[in-house]
Amino acid sequence: MHKSLNTLGLAGVAMALALTPAMAGAQEQPAQETPVDAATEAAPQAAEATAAATPAPAPTAEQTAQVETWPADKQAAYKAWPADTQAYFWSLDSERQDIFWRLKDADKVTLSKMAEPQRESTWKLMEDKVKAMQS
16 A cells, blocks of 8 residues: 555656656746857757767676566566666666656656756655655
8 A cells, every 4th residue: 555655646746757848948948039050059959969879888797686686577677668767777876766666667768868957856856755755
């Protein structure tokens, strides 16, 4: 019962994850149109293309050994994630990894692709929600 409450409690956070990119985009739009040259406009797109072209590092032997100790369903879920989401998972501390497992796979992928400031604010929301559920 407690686990299902955690999942339901994180549903609101998952919605925040889904809506965060749209909200951030709305805030970034300038109040007035300003002239932009082609080079300035292409810079963010070039950065995104470079980031997308950079392959995620392969799991270490230690990480692979840890995955092999997990139940089969958890291993299958992990292996279904894109490589960059898997790499992001390993960058998290153990507390955040526990929370990460509670998210839907689509939300995990979304979180792993967020810009760092946006990702950190989303983590703050999720951690606050988990603390509130535990008290």
